[in-house]
Amino acid sequence: MKFLIGVSVGVKEHKHQAAGIGTIRYAQLTISDSRSIEEDRSGRLIQQLLNEAGHELADYLLLPNDAAKIQAEVKRLLGVDVDLLVTTGGTGLSPRDVTIEAIEPLLEKTLPGFGELFRSLSYAEVGTSALMSRALLGVAERKVVVCLPGSEGAVRLAVAKLLIPELRHLVWVASR
Numbered sequence: 001m002k003f004l005i006g007v008s009v010g011v012k013e014h015k016h017q018a019a020g021i022g023t024i025r026y027a028q029l030t031i032s033d034s035r036s037i038e039e040d041r042s043g044r045l046i047q048q049l050l051n052e053a054g055h056e057l058a059d060y061l062l063l064p065n066d067a068a069k070i071q072a073e074v075k076r077l078l079g080v081d082v083d084l085l086v087t088t089g090g091t092g093l094s095p096r097d098v099t100i101e102a103i104e105p106l107l108e109k110t111l112p113g114f115g116e117l118f119r120s121l122s123y124a125e126v127g128t129s130a131l132m133s134r135a136l137l138g139v140a141e142r143k144v145v146v147c148l149p150g151s152e153g154a155v156r157l158a159v160a161k162l163l164i165p166e167l168r169h170l171v172w173v174a175s176r
Contacts, residue, residue: 017172021168021171021172022054023054023056024050024055024056024083024084024167024168025055025056025058025081025082025083025084026050026055026056026082026083026084026085026086027057027058027059027060027061027077027080027082027084027085027086028043028046028047028050028057028059028085028086028088029060029061029062029063029073029074029077029085029086029088030042030043030061030062030063030087030088030089030150031062031063031064031065031070031087031088031089031099031150032062032063032065032089032090032150033064033065033096035062036062037062040062041152042088042089042148042150042151042152042154042155043060043062045152045155045156045159046086046088046148046155046159047060049155049156049159049160049164050086050164053167055084055167058081058082059077059080059082065089065096065097065098065099066098067098067101067102068102070087070090070099070102070103071102071105071106074102074103074106074140078140078141078143079141082143083143083144083171083174083175084143084144084167084171085143085144085145085146086146086148086159086163087099087103087145087146087147087148088148088149088150088155089149089150091134091135091136091147091148091149091150092132092134092149093132093134099147100136100147103136103138103145103147104136104138106140106145107136107138107139107140107145108138108140108141109138109139110136110138111137111138111139114135114136114146114162115133115134115135115136115137118133118135118154118157118158118162119131119133119135121157121162122154122157125153125157126153133149133154134147134149135148135149135154135158137170139174142175143175144167144170144174146158146163
């Protein structure tokens, strides 16, 4: 593999091919026992950012912190015509926060770098509290699955700085 100014030709070629993907259809799940659809600012922010980036919302649901319900809904969504599933909420440390535990067993591959980069960028914004953030990115049935914390700041950081810049590349590689 050849390198050009710190970027391998393989990555450059991948991103060039991935740029041709076009609109990405996504499903967005908000996991919360305390928010209503009207109060779901983090879910709306995910949708706003992805839509502004040229992607299309295919499905949206608000679910309680119930591992069986979360898992059943994710399994259903893995069977429909979407390229990306994005969740927000239920990633904290309380006993009710079960999003990661419900979704991780469904993933065929995980990309730990996503959580690592997310916490690193979060540290610059919130300090050592970033170590309590759980974020997850993986692939299941050739679809990208992302679990984000429920705060608007965390959503903005993860979607704008990490997910959108790499999304077409992620979807292109996952769907091959």
